[in-house]
Amino acid sequence: MAEIKLSAEQRTEFGKGAARRIRRENKVPAVLYGHGTDPVHVTLPGHETMLALKTANALLAVELDSEKHLAIPKDVQRDPLKGFIEHVDLLIVRRGEKVTVDIAINVVGDPEPGVLVVTENASVSLEVEATHIPTEIEVSVTGRQMGEQVLASDLDLPEGAALAVEDDYMILNLTHAPTAAEVDAELEGAEADAGIERDESETPEPESVEG
The missing domain is CATH 2.170.120.20 (Ribosomal protein L25, C-terminal domain)
Known part of the structure; x- marks a missing residue:
């Protein structure tokens, strides 16, 4: 799997208000952690991050200051209605390491x-x-x-x-694989169990063909 490069910026503001400000700037709040290091809170470019995370288990090359960290997404939080990315947890990995x-x-x-x-x-x-x-x-x-x-x-x-x-x-x-007749019979049985009566008059009559 090819590495996807993302440029990160370290962040010092936290909380819902700070996260909203970050997202208004089309950036994504994220945290880098793993290998016994202290978590590093960063922001990622919004559009590039969205594209990168369309690939499941994407391998990310996160550039932060003069360092590059290989990481994979472990948790991606999205807005339940609009679908935009709210926060990302990134796990730092090493070449040859098993995950x-x-x-x-x-x-x-x-x-x-x-x-x-x-x-x-x-x-x-x-x-x-x-x-x-x-x-x-x-x-x-x-x-x-x-x-x-x-x-x-x-x-x-x-x-x-x-x-x-x-x-x-x-x-x-x-x-x-159930046939259409079996599906209809099962549906009719479920309707009967629920006390629903079919109105046969609602079934359209076949059109007659005049000669």
């Missing part, structure tokens, strides 16, 4: 007809080198049949990566 991160599962291909692929877990925790974090783990379901499962132990891991979960941690479960 535990959640990696997204990317499902590709199509199973046998009539099979529904249920994603039980959309990510898996791996122990990987900090400078070689994969962006995703690809899982093919091509030709898979009903009743099959994909467990963590079945994943094709990149070189140097190891599972940080149990081998039987379930990723995918392949089950029977």
Whole structure:
């Protein structure tokens, strides 16, 4: 994974008021920590940080004064309504160091007809080198049949990566894909249990075709 460079500035103001002022300047309050060092409170450029964090587990080269720190995002706080970044926790890492991160599962291909692929877990925790974090783990379901499962132990891991979960941690479960009739029958049953009566008169009559 390529390093993404970000220029940081040390900050001395704290609290909600200071954070609002920082964000008004299109910057993001953040903290750098790790390897037994005291946390360093910084500000990051807003637009560049937003772009960098679109990549999961991005490897950041944070330049602060005359020093450069390699770091990965450990916690990103976003505004629940507007989605902008409110604060970032960055974990300092070293080359060759192992870190535990959640990696997204990317499902590709199509199973046998009539099979529904249920994603039980959309990510898996791996122990990987900090400078070689994969962006995703690809899982093919091509030709898979009903009743099959994909467990963590079945994943094709990149070189140097190891599972940080149990081998039987379930990723995918392949089950029977319900037909439209089965879905309608289940919905009708749920409506009956809830005391909802269908008004058959609301069902549109098929249009007659005049010859």
